[in-house]
Amino acid sequence: MRCLEGLNDQQQLAVTKCDSNLLVVAGAGSGKTRVLTHKICYLIEEMGVYPSDIMAMTFSNKAAREMKQRITSMLGTHEQPYWIGTFHSTCLKLLKEFHMQAGLTPQFSIFDEADQLALIKRVMKEMDIDPKQLPPKAIKWHISSAKNDSTDFIALLKQENQMSSKAIEVVEKYQAQLEQNQALDFADLLIKMIKLVQTNAQIKHSLNQRWKYILIDEYQDTNYIQNLLISELKGPDTTVIAVGDEDQCIYTWRGAKVENMLEFEDHFAPAETVKLDQNYRSTKPILDAANAVISNNVGRRKKELWTEKTQGNTVDFYHAEDDYAEARYIIDQVEDRYRKGTPLSDFCILYRTHVQSRIIEDEARRRNIPYRILGGTRFYDRLEIKDIISMLKLLTNPFDNVAFERVINKPTRGIGPKTIQNLRDLAQQLGTSMLQAIPRLKGGSKAHKGLGEFYLAFQKLSETAFEDRPTTITEKLLEKTGYLKALEKENTIESEARIENIEELLRTMSDFEEQTGGGLIEFMDQVSLSADADTKDYDSPMLSLMTIHNSKGLEFPYIFIVGLEEGVFPHQRALEENDEDELEEERRLCYVAMTRAEHKLTLLAAARRKLYRFTMYNPLSRFIEEIPEHLYHTIPNPQLIQKTPNWRGGEDSHFDTFSQLSEMELASNAYKKNMVTQKKRPHSNSPYQPGSFVQHPSFGRGVIKQTEGPDNNLKLTIQFERAGIKKIMLNYV
Structure with a gap:
């Protein structure tokens, strides 16, 4: 059976088990996407399930597209399940189908x-x-x-x-x-659908019978509402198949519930579990180190990834004297391997927060190493694209007052806030939209003339908006509104870039027309649900820098993880709240970062890190200590000849410029004791916490004893070696 070709025993079991609800616990690099696509093909080809009886939900449009392409390639046919998409796109389809029952217009x-x-x-x-x-x-x-x-x-x-x-x-x-x-925000798409099913027995009965199988990708990232949606759509004879890994749940800050993974068997009882623990990405030394770290988490199923790649480079650990030396070491390693023939695209530097990238960027630029930061402004978030999309929204839905107010003065038409407010008030009095209220607004000023021209342009455009191709209507819109002409008049580098982005939007529309034959409404639906970052070309020959969150789902031959210090990684927020759940999330982040590496993993820490106006002396991260010493090789650093306290109050290697070792040990131990006993405080992103070591330009070295006030107006009480106790307002240092 071709649906089982190339699968290991565990993967085959996950694919062929179809008689009960199933949780596939898929470790990093274990082939979860392969299992999902083979499962769908198996259901269609071997079990005789109609494609329309299968629903598969993903977290990104990119994942949905890839799944469709793989299924089409495997089955050798263009017939594929219609219901493959994100949670939001699935609910959008359903609400379009049942818009009347949901109290919505077709063009909401x-x-x-x-x-x-x-x-x-x-x-x-x-x-x-x-x-x-x-x-x-x-x-x-x-x-x-x-x-x-x-x-x-x-x-x-x-x-x-x-x-x-x-x-x-x-x-x-x-x-x-x-x-x-007549609008919904993204969360409303799901909530509206859930309420519709809960309150309309006929629709509930219809949908409960519609799908025989519901498959969910990245189940560990689902929130309460998404899990509730699955429960409401599932009928008595529907089988739910979820694929995920609680060890890779790194989005609880935006609502993900790791409990959904841990409680699946109870929530969808009766259910079975299949574990995929053979890793196809990393070498044994990398997996052994990653397993050692994640095994310290309590909220997880016990499992250990293994691989047939038993040979491989030992994990390296380099303790730099400061963050500048940390950056120099990384670029040294990249440059050395690059000169020996390794392409720059094989290297990736991961950090916990964006602020850590600057020094690395500076060093790369200084050494003429081309690099890119992955995770910038998305294409559809760019100013000019948002403007055009808002104009198109207004064409398809004249009730969209937010879109109207965004574009009414783009390009400028001399319409001020007072006129806008008068129009807003009139629209509310008439019970209509601001666009439709324009003819009823009295006056003869320049602003009224601008409003009239805008109204006539949109009236003319709306006559063919649903008949013309998206490219045609957009080209007309750019001409009628004068938007493109205004950019051309600016004649700046920035305006040229904006024009290029508009041209790229038109090319996107043209591709959409060729591939789907869809019109403006369908294109707008696709744009609204688009969550992919623009132009992610991971094959280009550049060094990659990104946060660990942005690395999810990616892999590189060489990975560098920087900033493995307490307060940096794990993040200070998890430490100050003494919250085990947050610490477990930080540990999962570390696990995700480590398992991005295919051939070589290098862990780095800085004994001294400068943040804002202070130099911080942070203990080594607990994640380093959680890796047994025989699983990694410490790169000698002659600059580190003394010892510094680790997070437990023990000692690790340190550099020779801080002579008062006993004071540091006492401060570190006091800090750890304080961390255990303190009550939870509101979240703070400040790096200045009691117990942190600092270097002041005038008073020298010291340890923070107390902090007062909000992050933007922080007062520090510091015990300096020579100057004694000083109270300092951070903003005036």
Whole structure:
């Protein structure tokens, strides 16, 4: 059977087991995508299941596309399951199908994060709320977080009692105006679908019978709402098959519930579990070190990855004297191997936070090593693309006031805030949209003329918006609105780049037309759900730098992990809260980073790291200590001739410029004792924490004894070696 060709025994078991709900615990590099695609092919080819009876949900459009391509390639036919897509695209399809029952128009809008923020700001302006007192981004974060955890998210926010009554009122008006705009934000796509199934028995019965198999990729990343959606769509005769790995759950900060993995057998009982623990990516030394680290987590199933690649380079550990030396060592290694014929695209440097990249970037530039940082601004988030997409949204949904307000003055038409407010008030009085209210607005100023021209242009464009190809209507829109002409007039490097991006958008539309034959509505749906970073070409000959979060799902022959120090990795936030769940997440991050390496893994730490105006002396990361010494090789560093306390208060190698060793040990031990006994505090991203060692330009070396105030107005009490105790306002150092 070709559906089983090339699979090991565990993979074959996962593919052929079809008689019960199934959790496939797929370790890093164990071939989970291969198992998913082979499973779907097996169901169709060997079990006789109709493609329309299978649903597969992924977390990215890229993963969905690749799955479809693999299935088509294996089956040798263009027939493939229609229901392969992300959670959001699946719900979008269903809501389009049942829009009447859901109380929606066929052309309802989807609000992305920028649209959400714009609507929140508008609501706050209407309520005369100062954004400095109540930051719109904080409101948006609370909304998104609550919508991940409950279908009645406003009740949850009230129950949690973390927001003021005024903030709750903003949330309520935000949701009301979403409905007024005939719009849903991303979370609403799922919530609306869940509520529809829960309240409409006919639709529930229909959907419960629609799919015989529901497959979920990256199950460890599902949140409460996503798991609830699966439960609601599953009928009595539906088999749920989830593939994931709790050891790679690194997104709890955006709602992922590792409990979904750990409680699958109970939630979808009766259920069975198959473990995939043969790794095809890394060598044995790398896996042994990674297994040693992750085995310290409690919230996991016991498993150890193994590989047939028993030979391989030992994991290296280099303890640099400072972060500059750390960067120099990495670029030395890259440069040496590059000169010997290894392409730069084989190397990747991973760090916990973006701020760590600068010194590495500087060193790479200094040595003429081309590099790129993966995880920048996405194509569809760029200013000019957002503008054009908003114009297209307005063409397809004239009720979208957020899109209207974004583009009404692009290019500038002399329409000021007062005119916009008058139009907004009139639209509310008439119970219509701002666009449709323009003819009823009285006046004869330049602003009114600009509004009239805008209205006539959109009226003309709307006549053929649903008939013309997306490229044709967009070209007309660029001409009628004068958007492209305004950019050409600027004649700057920036405007040229914006024009190139617009041309790229038109090429994207053209490709979409050729591949799908779809119109503007279908293209807009695809754009709204697009979550892929633009232009990710991992084969180009450049050194790669990225955060560990951005490395998920990638692999490189050579991996460098920097900053393995307490307070850096694991992050200070996990330490200051003394939160085992957060520490376990940090450990999972470390495991994910280590298992990106195919041939060689190098771990690095700096004995001294400069952050802002202070030099920090952090103990070595606990993750280094969790690896048995025989599993890694320490690269000698003659600059480190003394000892420094590790995170437990013991000693590790250190450099020779801090002579008061006993003070450091005492401070470190006191710090660790404090970390165990302190109560939870609000999250802080400040690197300045009690017990941290610092270097002041005037007072010299010292240890932080106490911190007071918020991060942006921090007061430090520091015990200096020579100057004694000083209280310092960080902003005035």
